[in-house]
Structures are given as structure tokens and as C-alpha cells.
Amino acid sequence: MTTGLVLIAAVLVLGGVIATVGDRLGTRVGKARLTLFNLRPRRTATLITILTGVIISASTFSLLFAVSDQLRTGVFELENIQDDLKETREELKEAQSEKERIETRLKNARRQQNTAQRQLEQINRSLQQAVEQQVQTQAQLKSTQQRLNESQTKFQQAQQLLSTVSQQAATLQAEIEQLQTDRQELIRQRDAVREQIAQRDQEIAQRDQAIASRETKLKDLESQIAFLAQQKDTLEREYEDLRRGNVTLFRNQTLAWGVVRVDVPSAAPKAVDQLLQRANQLVAQIIQPGTTKVDNQVIRITNAQVEQLANQIASGEDYVVRVISAGNYVVGEPCVLAGEACIDVIATAVPNQVVFQQGEVIATTTVNPTAMNSQVVAERIFLLIAAAQFRSRQAGILDDTVRIADNRRETVMSFIEQVQQSTLPLEIQVVAAEDAYTAGAQLELIAVRDGQVLFSTS
Template sequence: MAAGILLVGAMLILGGVLATAGDRIGMKVGKARLSLFNLRPRQTATLVTILTGGVISATTLGILFLLNDQLRTGVFDLEDIQEDLAAAQLDLEAIRDERDTIDQELAQAQVDQEKAAENLRRINTSLRESEIAQAEAESQLADKQAELTAANTKFRQTQVELSQVSRQATNLRTEIQQLQQRQQQQTQEFKQQREALIEQDAQIFEKTQQLQELEVQRALLIDELQTLRSGEVALFRNQRLAVGVVSDVTPAEAAQTVDQILRRANQTVLDKILPGTQPIERQVVLITKAEVERLIAQLRDGREYVIRILSAGNYLVGEPCVSARLQCIQVTAEAVPNELIFFEGETIAAAAIGSDLNTQELLSDRFNLLISATEFRAQQAGVLAETVQIAGGDEVVIRDFFNQILNYQQTIGATIDLKTVASHNIYTVGPLDIELVAEQRGEVVFSTLALPQAETELDADATNPDDAGLDDANPDDASSDDANPDDANPDDASPDDASPDNANPDE
């Protein structure tokens, strides 16, 4: 305690001494009207004061890192500490899985807490990325301003030179007959300077346009950052608000369908921004008439489309403009052809399971990696479903399949190929239903299609699903909430289909 007080006192005294010295140096530089880097005396004094402040900050951090091991450890070794903590938590969960039902419920609560922490880390990562983008935009803005200043300086120098040449031309007109050749040379130089001046004007205009674009981007980034910091976010940019499948509609039906989907999106916005309130009949979503007309025109070609309404920005819970009954929630609409993406039985992703993957933890990591690869491959191929459903959502089938793989590796130890295949024809709208298949040398060894359904009584010695590390593959979390691809009427779509609850904020 005493050492900390002494350290703080020393830092305050040292900061005061350095600040006083910097201030006096700045005053002396200002009084002496010294100039560095062609700056004005006042700007030079300001620069000296800024450098002194930097020295204060660097000295303070250096002394703190040198004298305080805990602070140095917290700054530079935090990631290793967190990794050790995560490993310890995994060991703790493995022990708790062997307890009674109450311990299992506690383990499930811890899993939920970890998921919430993961969501928080994603939000923090997004915030840091926004701050980095803002810093880059500000740096680019400063560079463009410096270039503009240099161009203006060069422009003024060229004007001075042009004036000098003009005066010389006026003085030499009286000697045209004797110095005609010299006059022609000067005229040629004058033309070249004018061309250079025109080119510089064009460059200045281009730099000005670039500067304006950077200022607009900077304003957007600052607005998003302030929105994220100001309170609880109800809607994220590109979050899905409503979805529907439409095919073979007349022009009148197309307009009515778009209106119905926008109404569902409007209700979703009200539920998110004003939660817990009574149903309200008001329009708060804002979309341009041109975009609606474009969407209606696109639906008239008779093809089957998936219509999605997305949030155009980030909005907080209890937005004042929504409470004031204003149309202020900007949304965008898109219509994507509902095409066949994967045939039934088609392989979506695959991963090799070697003999070294013979523990629950290693096999669980490879299993989760395969599910992530399946989601990524499906999104790249054009599937709009945001979640995966395995074996029709049968938890028992998934657990038995996982146990079979684990027993196979522990007894035989041969390398097998673990694949995810489409349970049925998968269209753009989804759902992303898959089955798990384990093959060795092209022959199927295990498959979720061949396992009994959930009604089959489990063996008393079967491994607990939590022991198998399937927390991240919970069928409830993997169930798709997208509309049925065979359902062409958006009016029949479930309200859950239009819910953006599962939207990724990083989008």
C-alpha cells in the first residue's frame, strides 16, 4: 500500500515537473518566436508542448511497467492468463458432468454464461474494429489535408511566377523586333506554365472530392460508434427483420406481398425497440419508394424469390423517434432467387478424423470445426439460413453418433472422413438440415441416418451428451427458423421467420 502511494506521489511530482518544464520551454520558444519545420512561432510552441506531454505519458507508462509487475503482467500476459483460465474451466466442467442432476443444471448455466461472454467479446471486437477504422479514416484525412496545403502552396508559387513572366513580357514588347526569338521562347514557357496550372487545378479538385468522401465516411463511423456506446442496441446494421418466399405473383399481388412483409418487419422493429409494450399500430420503418418499386418490378418475372428486409443501421432500445411515432428506422429490401443449392445427399463439408483425435475434447473441437465449415460453405453457396439443424434436431442421435466415433478411435484408431451431407434438397431460403456420415476408404462406417430415433431407450452406460462436448452442437441451437422452401405464400410464414433474433451483429 505504502509503495503504491509513493509510486503515485512520485508520478504526480514527476508529471508536474515535466509539465512545468514543458510549459516553460513552450513559453520560451513562443517568446523567442522560434520556428521548427517552417511552422509559425505559436504553432512551434504548441508542438513543443505536445512533445512534452508525450514525454510525460511515455515516462509515466515506463515507470509503471518497470516498477509494477502486476500491471506489466496484466497488460502483456493477459491473453495467456485467459487461455489458462479457459483450460481450467473445461477441466472443471468435465468433473461436474459426473455429478447429479443439480450439477448438470449448474453446468448448463455456466455454458449459457460462456455464450453470453462470447457475444460480449464479439461486440467488443466489432467496437475495436470501428475505432481502428475511424483512426485510419482520420489519418487519411490528415494526409489529404497536407496534400491539399502543399498543392495550394505550389499554386500560389506558380501564380507568382506567372506574374513575373507577365511583367517581363510587358517590358519586352518594346523590343519585339530585336528580341522576337526571345519573346517566342518566353511565350512558349508561358503556355507550359498555364498547362501546369490547369493540371494543378484538376488535381486540387480531385483531392477536394476525395477529402469530402473521407469526411462523409468519418461522420458515418463516428455516428455508429456513438450509437454503440450510448446504450443497449436493439437492432444492428444488416440485421434481418422479416423474410418471405414469393413466386408467380401478379403485379397487384406483388405490391400486396411486399407490403405484408414490410408490415411484419415494422412489427419486429416495434417489438425490439419498445419491448414489453402493448401492440401498437404505427409505421416506423422507412424505405424509399424507388426501392419498393424496384422490388415489386423484380417479383413480376414469375420466378420464386426470397425477400428479406434488413436494418440499414444500428438502433437503440427506446429510440426517441420511435416513441414520437416517426418513420425513422431505415431498412433495405432485397429479393434473391430461391434456387436449389444442395441436392439431397450432397456433401457440404468434410474433415479427417485421425488416430490422434481419441479424446472427447479433441474430437469435440474437430466436430465443431466441421459444423462451422458447413455454415460457411452454405453461406458462400447462397443459403440464407443462419443456423444448422443436425439429424432433424434429435439430440439422442447426435450423441450416439459422437460416441460411436469416439469408441471407434479409441479401439481401432484408423483415420476416417467425417462429412456433413444435405438431409434433403436445400434451397436458398433454407432450412440448412444436414446428416453426419463417417466414411473409411469410401465406405460408410457410421451415419446419423442409420441410428435409432430418440424414442429408443438408451443404454445405462451411454456417455452423457455434455461429456461428449456437444454443447455447441445443441439441436435446439441448430434448428432453422427460416421459411419452408416449398411455401411460396409469405402470408403463411411463421412470425418467427421474420424475427431477427438470430441475426449476427457483426454483419
């Protein structure tokens, strides 16, 4: 193998060198415009290139024949080798015939002769399978044929060979058993690794779920913080308005609302008008305290908004209709006293549909009464209530229709005291006590430990 690689490398290097020399020689001949045999310079350069290629081929064959005896033998003596092989096979046939005649005279050595025959057949198969060992096998066959009469010696040699083969077979069997044992151990290790990987994947999935849950809670808290900041800004502005004047009607304050279902489309304008009248009466009483009878209109809304609202609720479904204030107004608003309809209002209608299913968790938090003081526990629960109210408003439920427990502060404070008395960490949840609709929601506070509800506000 090494000789062949060296030979190939030498041929490649020699070919590259001669090709380079030929190229440069042809280039110089072309540049010098030399001529041979009265040929033109270009023809002379072409002839030089052809001669260079011939030299490359000749040098390559010379190198191959000089270095490789097998190649010379294969090229020049192939027919002789084939004739020798044919003669050898004929001699082999004659030897087999001679062997058969000897078998008839060697009754006492039948067993030895059969063993020699098996050895001979094995040698024949080896001759057919291994061309590289052909010369050695033929020598062994001739030696076997010459020593056939010495059957006892051949028998002993066959026994030795059989013993060697038996030892090799035993060794191979032991190696096979060892490999099988190793394979079983590797399979066991592979199964153990797969179980560990599956367990790790499950743990990673659980951690991913926990991270996703915490990210969701974080987003909810961020939304709640943003909403509370907005509320803070609103309250600050309203506080400023209070300092500057006696504000009695606030922006986005609900003036009138109701669940409306119109079976006949023609009745929709009347339903809207009734809500507007209720809102008008309430506004008049707020702006002018002590007013009992309202004869003039003080609220202002465009006809287009009224028509749009009437068309919306004329579908025959349940709608929650609200009339809310569009701005802040003070007691004794000058325009109202002047008899003008100047209190801008907005009327909205949303389908009265299920927002939360019964038992659905609206908001949740965790407390550890043993590691927190009572004030922190109470603040966290109040923040949880604010978050639940915020989420309810975000889902479309009216602000003043979300009730916590029985809507009594005493009930919530009793629940907080129970939480503060606990000696174990608890998960506090706000859940829907019943199906919550757009028109209102009944929420309950529950304390959960390991999935079990310990106590609640219900």
C-alpha cells in the first residue's frame, strides 16, 4: 500500500515537472520562433508539446515497470501465469484421482484420509477465494499430494490444525459472549440515559410552564400597575379639579345603565330614550342639589349616536347599555343654570354575555403569614382584589357591578384575619362564584393549599 502511494506520488510529481518543463520549453521555442524540419514556429511549438507528452507517458511507464515487479509480471507474463494455473488445476485433478486410489488401499487409515480430504477441500476453497495466496496454496497442495502416503503424519497435522481451529473458535465464542455482555450493558446504559433525558425533558417542560405562568402573572401585574398609574393620574387631576372647584360629576361616571332586550326593532329608540331620561334626571339632581322635578334637558348627545345605539340593540339580544359622563362638571354648572343642554354624555352598548365561567380563577397571589407581617398580608390581598376588579373591567364587566363576597368590608377583613392566623404558605385566589356576565359579576376570595380549598368568603 505504501509503495503504491509513493509510486503514485512520484508519477504525479514527475508528470508535473515534465509538463512544466515542456510548457516552458514550448513557450521559449514559440517566443524564439525556432523551427524544426522546416516547420513554422507555431507548428514547432506544437511538436515540442507533443514530444513532451510522449516523454511524460514513456517516463511514467518506465517508472512503473522499474518499480513494480508485479506490474511487469502482470503485463508481460499474464498468459504464462494462466497456463501454469491451468496445469496446476489439471495436476490437482490427477492428485484427487490418485487420492481416491490410495483411499481403497488405506482401510486402516480411513478416518485419517477423510480428514485429509476435508483439509484438501478446504485448501481448494482457499484457492478459489484468495488469489493473493494462490502460489502458497499450490505449494501446500503439491506437498500434500506428495505426502498422501504418509497419512498418519498428515492426520496428526490435521489434528493440530483442528485443535488450533477449535481454540480459535473457543476464543471467538468467548469474545462473542463478551461482546454480547457489553452490548447488553450498553443497552441498559442507553435506556437509563433515555429515562434521565425524558425526566430532564419533563422537568424542563414543567419549569417552562412555571416560567410562562410567572410571565403571564408579571404581564398582568404590569397591566395592573399601568392601570393604577393611570388611575393615580386621573385622581390627581380630579383632586386638582376639586381644589379649584366643587366637582360633583366626574368623567366616565356611570349615569344610568340597564340590561336591555328589544324584541321588536321599533321599540329600540324608546328603550334608549328611557335610559337617557334617567341619566338626565340624575345629572340635573347632581348639578342642582335639591331638584325634585326636571322639566328641561341638561345632557347633550348627538342624534347620530342615539340612532347608532338603537340600531345596535335592535337585534333582539341582551345588551348592557350605559350612559356615562364625558367630562368633569361642578355644582351649579353655569350653562345648566342658563337652561342649556351642555353636559356631554356617551352611550355605549355591549352584548350581555358570559365573561367568566363559574369557578374560573380571575386573579391569584401567594402569601406566607409566618414570613410577612399582618400589614403586608392585608396589602397583598387588597392588591389582589384590585387586580381582579381591573381584570373584570378589562374583560368588559361594568365597574360598579363587580361584587367581592357579599360586598361588605367586614367579610373581607374576616377573611384577611383567617389568612393572617395561618401557619403555612397559602395561595389566595379570586374566583367567579357563578357565571359572570357583562352586566355584573359575583367574586369570592378562597385560600388554597396543595390544591385544597381551606376557607373562603362564601
